[in-house]
Amino acid sequence: MNLFDLTGETAVVLGATGVLGGAMAEGLAAAGAKVAVLGRNAERGEARVRSIQQQGGTAGFFFADALDQNLLKATREALLKRLGAPTILVNAAGGNDPRVTVTPEHPFEEIDVADWRDNFDLNxxxxxxxxxxxxxxxxxxxxxxxxxxxASVSAHLPLSRVAAYSAAKAAVLNLTLFLAREWAPYNVRVNSITPGFFPGEQNRRLLFNEDGTPTPRGQLIFGHTPLARFGNPAELVGAAVFLASGKASGFVTGIDLRVDGGFLSQTI
Ligand SMILES: NC(=O)c1ccc[n+]([C@@H]2O[C@H](COP(=O)([O-])OP(=O)(O)OC[C@H]3O[C@@H](n4cnc5c(N)ncnc54)[C@H](OP(=O)(O)O)[C@@H]3O)[C@@H](O)[C@H]2O)c1
Known part of the structure; x- marks a missing residue:
């Protein structure tokens, strides 16, 4: 038996138009799942579908705004018809918003509450x-x-500057535990992955200068990561396939799997 074979499964990846969601969508498809690529950016979504198909996988793009419940229900019906009943859901939509980043020029006390709510809601x-x-x-x-x-390392210990993001991701961990207990009687497992630092669109400006060199913050992150590098999005695939596969992780629910190069283990 191949513990990591996802043949016959249908995976919904919300945020598969992004860097990390996209990598996990490709990985789940490579393991045999039919993959629904969900997001708002059709161009990036269709490109991801083509990439999966070129590698022999099955995928379709479906427009979805994670904050629009009715639209997401309509998306669910459309993808059910095309790809079958979802058995795997990856929630990878989210990110920090520069409007709520705390800086010396924009201190915490001056964060606009409406902006905070937007970012908290998104995550x-x-x-x-x-x-x-x-x-x-x-x-x-x-x-x-x-x-x-x-989730995020910021869910465990809030990183400087990103207060709304950190609080929301901490709440994601908490909700994961709640739902793990709530839905266990239905054999629906709920887990989370905590990625360390993976260069993506939403954090590029925090990690890199315009010339591609690491910002002082990027350098601090290297120094605080025992494996001394940023992650490669493909390095999330193993964790995602493990948690997705009932054969591999059927007795695993309510855990947070850290893929962070040791970031959360670092002290001095
Ligand atoms: N990169 C990292 O180092 C890192 C570390 C820890 C955690 N994370 C988390 O991992 C997830 C993915 O991040 P990423 O680095 O891959 O960022 P990314 O490339 O910017 O992807 C973010 C994704 O969120 C989607 N999204 C944003 N608002 C949405 C909405 N209203 N409805 C539907 N989709 C929405 C975007 O899709 P559209 O633009 O198509 O709507 C995009 O696919 C996020 O939750 C992030 O917080 C990232």
């Missing part, structure tokens, strides 16, 4: 709550499902 409500509400019922009915929420 908690769109990043986990709504997609879990929309996709879990089918999984619960079928007594089969694996939900993977994407």
């Amino acid at each position: 908690l409500v769109g990043g986990a709550l709504i997609p879990c509400q929309v996709f879990a019922p089918t999984m619960k009915n079928n007594r089969k499902g694996s939900i993977i929420n994407i």
Whole structure:
């Protein structure tokens, strides 16, 4: 038996138009799952689908705004018809918003509450709550499902500057535990992955200068990462496939799997 074979599974990856969600979508497809690529950017979504198909996989792009519950329900119906009932959900939509980044020029006290709510909502409500509400019922009915929420090292210990993001990601970890217990009777497992630092669109400006050299913050991160480098998005695939596969992780629910180069183990 291949513990990591996902043939017959249908995976929904919200945020598959992005760097990390895209890498996990490709990895799940390579393991045999049919993959629904969800996001708002059709160009990047269709490109991801083509890439999966070129590697022999099955995928379709579906427009989805993680914060629009009714639209997401319509997306669910469309993808059910094309790819079958979802058995895997990866929640990878989210990111920091420069409007709520704390800097010496923009101190915490001056964060606009409406901007904070936007970023908090994106990461908690769109990043986990709504997609879990929309996709879990089918999984619960079928007594089969694996939900993977994407957290952050900032969920464990808040990084400087990104207060709204950190608080929302901490809430994602908490919600993951709640839902793991709540949906275990339906054989729907709910886990999270904590990525360390993987250069992507949403964090590029925090990590790199315009000339491509690491910012002082980027250098601090290297210094704080025992493996002394940023992650490669493909390095999340193993964790995602493990958690997605009932054969590999059928008795695993409510865990947070860190793929962070040791960042959260570092002290002095
Ligand atoms: N990169 C890292 O180092 C790192 C570390 C820890 C955690 N994370 C987390 O990993 C996840 C992916 O990050 P990334 O680095 O891959 O960033 P990214 O490339 O910017 O991807 C972010 C994704 O979120 C989607 N998104 C944003 N708002 C959305 C909305 N309203 N509805 C639907 N999709 C929405 C974007 O899709 P559209 O633009 O198509 O809507 C995009 O696919 C995020 O939750 C992030 O917080 C990243």
